[in-house]
Amino acid sequence: MQEAPRVTATHPRVLAALGGSADPELRRVAVAAGNVVDPEIPVLTLADLGVLRRVYRPVEPDGKIVVALTPTYSGCPATATMAADVVRAAADLRSAVAVEFVLVPAWTTDDMSEQAGAALREFGIAPPGARPDPAGPIPLSLSVRCPHCDSRDTRRTSRFGSTSCKAMWACQQCSEPFEEFKVL
Amino acid sequence: MADMAEYLLWLGDDALVSAQRLGEWITNAPELEEDVALGNIGLDQLGQARALLSYAGELLGRNEDELAYFRDDVDFRCTHLVSLPRGDFADAVVRLLLVGAYSEQLYAALTTSADERLAGIAAKAIKEVRYHVEHAAGWAVRLGDGTDESHRRMQDALNRAWPYLDELFDPHPLTDHLDGIAVDPATLKEPALQRITAVLDEATLTVPATQRVAGGGRDGRPSEHLGPMLAVMQVLARAHPGASW
Numbered sequence: 001m002q003e004a005p006r007v008t009a010t011h012p013r014v015l016a017a018l019g020g021s022a023d024p025e026l027r028r029v030a031v032a033a034g035n036v037v038d039p040e041i042p043v044l045t046l047a048d049l050g051v052l053r054r055v056y057r058p059v060e061p062d063g064k065i066v067v068a069l070t071p072t073y074s075g076c077p078a079t080a081t082m083a084a085d086v087v088r089a090a091a092d093l094r095s096a097v098a099v100e101f102v103l104v105p106a107w108t109t110d111d112m113s114e115q116a117g118a119a120l121r122e123f124g125i126a127p128p129g130a131r132p133d134p135a136g137p138i139p140l141s142l143s144v145r146c147p148h149c150d151s152r153d154t155r156r157t158s159r160f161g162s163t164s165c166k167a168m169w170a171c172q173q174c175s176e177p178f179e180e181f182k183v184l
Numbered sequence: 185m186a187d188m189a190e191y192l193l194w195l196g197d198d199a200l201v202s203a204q205r206l207g208e209w210i211t212n213a214p215e216l217e218e219d220v221a222l223g224n225i226g227l228d229q230l231g232q233a234r235a236l237l238s239y240a241g242e243l244l245g246r247n248e249d250e251l252a253y254f255r256d257d258v259d260f261r262c263t264h265l266v267s268l269p270r271g272d273f274a275d276a277v278v279r280l281l282l283v284g285a286y287s288e289q290l291y292a293a294l295t296t297s298a299d300e301r302l303a304g305i306a307a308k309a310i311k312e313v314r315y316h317v318e319h320a321a322g323w324a325v326r327l328g329d330g331t332d333e334s335h336r337r338m339q340d341a342l343n344r345a346w347p348y349l350d351e352l353f354d355p356h357p358l359t360d361h362l363d364g365i366a367v368d369p370a371t372l373k374e375p376a377l378q379r380i381t382a383v384l385d386e387a388t389l390t391v392p393a394t395q396r397v398a399g400g401g402r403d404g405r406p407s408e409h410l411g412p413m414l415a416v417m418q419v420l421a422r423a424h425p426g427a428s429w
Contacts, residue, residue, distance in 0.1 A: 073231060104304035
């Protein structure tokens with residue numbers, strides 16, 4: 001089974017989440033939280049998905065480290081599982097954490113790392129394309145490349161797939177159905 | 185603070201009740217993909233409702249679940265349009281288009297609200313709502329400009345929903361009290377109608393010339409359909425208060 005790429009302390013999202021802190025416990029927690037995988041797309045870590053926002057100690061310490069995550073979609077049911085998995089991963093390191101959810105700035109598919117795209121494709125999900133200009137007219141729907149045979153001869157069968165973040169497509173070349181991670 | 189909580193109930197209740205109605209389509213949509221699509225759209229709206237009602241709850245000293253499950257219909261602040269019975273698939277498409285076009289303008293305007301938390305919720309929601317409107321517009325055109333029967337059923341559904349549209353844009357003293365934070369609904373009407381009529385034109389559907397209904401959802405005069413819908417939505421939470429799994 002395909003595994004998510006390991007996240008280390010030098011991962012850009014981990015570094016950003018730490019905001020320059022050299023606190024070793026924070027760094028361990030940030031790496032552990034970054035390595036938690038999306039329960040619905042297990043080849044994506046929270047770091048690669050770009051939902052790991054901050055790891056810090058609250059101003060009024062209560063013994064817990066705060067891990068701030070941002071949801072991909074407002075109603076994504078995976079967020080509760082992600083939070084529980086982060087708490088568990090930190091507990092394995094004997095660190096107590098509280099997970100908070102932040103909405104600002106809103107998550108976009110541009111927050112995903114480059115290796116996330118490759119991992120998605122290998123997993124059979126077409127990665128999101130470039131984000132259209134939100135001020136522009138209705139974005140043209142360009143064809144999406146089949147993650148199985150690389151053909152561009154594909155057609156969308158539904159704007160909504162098994163989760164909010166995905167659409168359903170079918171490849172006319174290799175006849176395989178596949179999902180696309182929608183641009184957001 | 186009471187005004188702010190009230191405004192958040194306007195927005196949160198519209199999203200929650202609309203989500204519940206969309207959820208009723210699961211296992212009832214005309215095709216499996218549509219079951220999934222309407223369920224996902226409802227889930228987005230439910231997420232928006234949770235963010236809005238959690239915020240309202242913090243101001244009111246209640247949590248999101250108490251607001252969703254332990255208020256009666258007269259305590260809700262949603263418009264009548266979102267609480268109308270499920271109807272047939274054409275009703276769902278029309279309502280998603282009308283509510284979506286309104287929400288698109290609403291959330292776009294709220295991204296510059298002086299209240300940063302509300303602006304953040306809106307910035308998140310607007311991206312999701314654009315997909316919803318696109319989805320509804322696609323169906324409206326396919327069915328409106330489809331067979332004689334699909335055209336007729338879309339036009340009938342449009343005629344049924346249209347009298348409820350105006351309520352979304354009714355001016356209200358509440359938004360004057362929240363200057364810079366809330367949006368005067370009347371300012372959303374023209375751009376939303378532009379979006380709607382552009383889709384209807386392409387769908388070969390006619391804008392109905394019907395009289396509006398009275399409305400009053402914002403002031404605790406809900407539609408007759410809200411109570412029975414809430415009975416279903418709230419029964420489990422009320423039968424087992426505080427239960428969890």
